[in-house]
Amino acid sequence: MPRTLITSAIPYINGIKHLGNLIGSQLPADxxxxxxxxxxxxxxxxxxxxxxxxxxxxxAAKAGEPVADYxxxxxxxQKDLADGFRLSFDHFGRSSSxxxxxxxxxxxxxxxxxxxxxxxxxxxxxxxxxxxxxPDRYVEGTCPNxxxxxxxxxxxxxxxxxxxxTDLIDPRSAISGSTDLQVRDTKHLHLLQxxxxxxxxxxxxxxxxxPVLTTSIAKKWLHDGDGLQDRGITxxxxxxxxxxxxxxxxxxxxxxxxxxxxxxxxxxxxCAGEWAEANGLGEANWRRWWRTDEGADDVRYVQFxxxxxxxxxxxxxxxxxxxxxxxxxxxDYLKSFNYLNYDGGQFSTSQGRGVFMDQALSILPADYWRxxxxxxxxxxxxxxxxxxxxxxxxxxxxxxxxxxxxxxxxKFCRAKFGESVPEGGEWGDAERALVDRLQGATxxxxxxxxxIEIRKAAAELRAxxxxxxxxxxxxxxxTTFKTDPQAAAMQIRLALNLVPFYAALSAPFVPDxxxxxxxxxxxxxxxWPDDVAGALTALPPGHAFDVPDVLFAKITDDQRAxxxxxxxxxxx
RNA sequence: GGCGGUGUAGCUCAGUUGGUUAGAGCAGCGGAAUCAUAAUCCGCGUGUCCGGGGUUCAAGUCCCUGCACCGCCA
Numbered sequence: 001m002p003r004t005l006i007t008s009a010i011p012y013i014n015g016i017k018h019l020g021n022l023i024g025s026q027l028p029a030d031x032x033x034x035x036x037x038x039x040x041x042x043x044x045x046x047x048x049x050x051x052x053x054x055x056x057x058x059x060a061a062k063a064g065e066p067v068a069d070y071x072x073x074x075x076x077x078q079k080d081l082a083d084g085f086r087l088s089f090d091h092f093g094r095s096s097s098x099x100x101x102x103x104x105x106x107x108x109x110x111x112x113x114x115x116x117x118x119x120x121x122x123x124x125x126x127x128x129x130x131x132x133x134x135p136d137r138y139v140e141g142t143c144p145n146x147x148x149x150x151x152x153x154x155x156x157x158x159x160x161x162x163x164x165x166t167d168l169i170d171p172r173s174a175i176s177g178s179t180d181l182q183v184r185d186t187k188h189l190h191l192l193q194x195x196x197x198x199x200x201x202x203x204x205x206x207x208x209x210x211p212v213l214t215t216s217i218a219k220k221w222l223h224d225g226d227g228l229q230d231r232g233i234t235x236x237x238x239x240x241x242x243x244x245x246x247x248x249x250x251x252x253x254x255x256x257x258x259x260x261x262x263x264x265x266x267x268x269x270x271c272a273g274e275w276a277e278a279n280g281l282g283e284a285n286w287r288r289w290w291r292t293d294e295g296a297d298d299v300r301y302v303q304f305x306x307x308x309x310x311x312x313x314x315x316x317x318x319x320x321x322x323x324x325x326x327x328x329x330x331x332d333y334l335k336s337f338n339y340l341n342y343d344g345g346q347f348s349t350s351q352g353r354g355v356f357m358d359q360a361l362s363i364l365p366a367d368y369w370r371x372x373x374x375x376x377x378x379x380x381x382x383x384x385x386x387x388x389x390x391x392x393x394x395x396x397x398x399x400x401x402x403x404x405x406x407x408x409x410x411k412f413c414r415a416k417f418g419e420s421v422p423e424g425g426e427w428g429d430a431e432r433a434l435v436d437r438l439q440g441a442t443x444x445x446x447x448x449x450x451x452i453e454i455r456k457a458a459a460e461l462r463a464x465x466x467x468x469x470x471x472x473x474x475x476x477x478x479t480t481f482k483t484d485p486q487a488a489a490m491q492i493r494l495a496l497n498l499v500p501f502y503a504a505l506s507a508p509f510v511p512d513x514x515x516x517x518x519x520x521x522x523x524x525x526x527x528w529p530d531d532v533a534g535a536l537t538a539l540p541p542g543h544a545f546d547v548p549d550v551l552f553a554k555i556t557d558d559q560r561a562x563x564x565x566x567x568x569x570x571x572x
Numbered sequence: 573g574g575c576g577g578u579g580u581a582g583c584u585c586a587g588u589u590g591g592u593u594a595g596a597g598c599a600g601c602g603g604a605a606u607c608a609u610a611a612u613c614c615g616c617g618u619g620u621c622c623g624g625g626g627u628u629c630a631a632g633u634c635c636c637u638g639c640a641c642c643g644c645c646a
Contacts (some may be wrong), residue, residue: 308644338577340645344643376585381578382642389584392598400611408608415607455585459596466613473613478606492607550609 003298004036004327005289006045007268009305009313010095012052013074014059016081018356019346019385020340023373024306028335028454030087031374032302032493034508035449037088038528044289045270048093049075052240053260054135058175067239086511087365091275095263099277100270101241104263104481108189108233109246110324116192118230119252121185125153125165131176133236134165137177141168163358187252188234189243191262193319197228200315200322203330214334218314228315233262265317269328292327302333302452310336316486335452338378342385343568354385355567363563367510368394368552374509375458377556388565393553396511402465403500403551406517409472409495410547415479417489421497423541431494434471438464438501439532445505461505468498496545497536500526504535513551520548 008029010015026047033045051071059072071094079092093275094100111117125134137154144167152174153165165171177288204218223227234243243250272286288295305311321328340347347354360369372393376383386441404558413422427435441464448457472495481488499517504526507514522545529535539545 319613381586384584386583389598393584395609399609404609404611406608407602410608412607459586462597469612470614472607473605476605476607481607499582550582552609555610 002036002039002041002263004033004035004041004043005301005302006033006043006294006301007301007303008047009303009309010048010050010264011078012053012055013049013071013078013553014055015074016077016356016358017351018340018347018349018354019360019373020184020354020370021306022053022357023377024337026082026087026305026311027085027370027373028337028377028452029304029369030085030089031454031508032304032335032449032452033088034511038504038507040086040528043187044272045088045090046093046268046275047087047089048091048095048097048267048271048274049078050260050264050267051075051094051096052237052257052263052391054138054237057237057239058138061175067342068096073322077358081361083540084361085357088511091271091278092304093267093271093274095260095267096241096269097268097270097274099254099273100263100267102247103270103273104241104258104266105244105322106246107250107266107324108243108250108262110326111191112189112245112293114323114325116195116323116476117233118190118192120190120232120457121186121187122232123166123183124186124236125171126182126184126186127173127176127178127183128180130173130176131240133184134173134175134181135235136165136248137180138173139165139168139171139571140174141171144169170227175286187238188232188256189253190230191233191319191323192230193228193316194230196319196322197222200228200318203318204314207334210334213297214310214314218310221311222314226239228319231316233259235259257290261312261316265312268317296329299329300332301329302335303331304335305337307336307338310334313427325560332450338372338380338382339377340378340383340385341389352370353568355563356483361566362534363559364555365512367512368398368555371398371458371510374454375462377458379453379455388562391557391560394552395554397462397465398513398552399554401462401469402506402513405465405468405502406499406520406548406551409492409499410520410545413492413496413545414547416477416485417492419545419547421493421539421543421545422489423486424488424493425486429492430471430475431490434467434494435536436532437467442505442532443469449508458509464505465502467545470504471495477500493541494536496521497539499545500538501529501532501535504529516548516551519546521545 006029009025010025011021029045033043037043049071056071057067060067063070065073075094082089082092108117125139127134136153138247140150142149143151151168153168166183170179171181173181201222204222207215234253234256237257240260241263243253243256243258269290272289276282276286284294289299290296305313313331318330321330342354345353373389375393375397441460444465445457445460448460475491477488477491480491500521502525503514503517507526514526521539524544
């Protein structure tokens, strides 16, 4: 049985993600996971929250909660939303898990033993009032270049000049506002990524099947960007994974934690450990997904992420794996996405512009969003969300083409033959032609899904839905019935069989509707229809069914106008 | 300022290694049908493929250049 390991970039714990974030990683990953499962693969699909770092601490402080409590609460919020969108993670973990603590410390120890870690002393701003070192961006002051009085220590937002915190005039803490700041020496661990340039380059050069976007970003960073400079992997913070050398203390690094960019990708692996524990499985069960010397050599590993995450996944994380000297599974295929824009601009978390995951589910079922987002997924370039386009796409594709097909077939049958599959005679030329056509279209759909060409797969699926309407229109059982009820029965028997056929093919995109369709046909499961002719005779004459409720209610103009207005501005 | 991306029908987008009259869906127009969520099906596109040069027997597709928009980085 083929084995597929799938990870989605892990969302930061801080706040609720918008639809652009969703379609940039988690949703396409879920589509692929559902598809691979339907193909019979053994799939392990993992995601988690990325919980460490200063933003989480500050958000917790703002909420008046201990950071651990805040993260636990926000994890639950994100988990509920993932469930709401039917994201079928085998486990939704946390980068703050004990497993990730141990594994991150393990990797640091291995990297140190192999000569890839160096201790360096640097000068950073310390806030006595806050009792902590301040990351560059949390030092504010007046820009020496333009005089803007709210410039940050890493860059002035007003004139865009890059700054050091010590450049600022009248610097203050962005956290407390305190001006009682000092520059202090502090010691940190640096990962000597530059020593791994050769090995990383060879590995990336070998990935000739990756999208050009992915390899070009990786090579750029590898050869002339900042990506492979040695980087600090520790911070002077309380919230995070304590710096240890494997299980042992790291003298001189007491009170420090690993920097979030170092521990976050390791959570991909640790998450498998969390999954095993949550399901009462032993260590070997997760290691067979991640250690090529312990069973993972036949695993195909596919990662999903937004384009901004590509350097971390092609360079930093592989550097950690390679530098460990241990046979960890590395990514086989990396699918990256561009951005989704919102109505002519950007989705903006800080401005509350656009639609956020909780809001989306509050106004429409998950399937609406899944279908539209996936069928317009930003694969080749940035994509555009507009309410007009969303309304038109959803109403046409889901309500008119698919939903109405199920409705017209089941209601016609009920009226003429009752609520069970009628007998009728043998197929004729039109039916055989339809089967041939669907066999070809299904093969094309499978090719696109295998290649993770999501828009093309969606277009092919839609064409498959349309084929049912075309057949029905040409066969016209409502006319046939008047002169040849037996022929009409045969036609509607085939049309009814299209319902579970569509359910099987559509389930990766619209799982709830697929379940409803299968349920209406009184089926518990709909196997993948490799053999179309067989699939379209699966429901035998006499098989009882139910006329389902409307699968997809249409979005009205009033609704569209109201939502357009509601989500244009600021999220309260 | 550097790097990268994008710019194709009213809208959202496809266009493989350059090769016949540039395509799809939506919207629009016309028609058929009336089983169905006023749904479906059929037919209909004279588009400076952003502008300007160039290479070629042949360019949306390659090269140069200009413009516009969008990112990333300094």
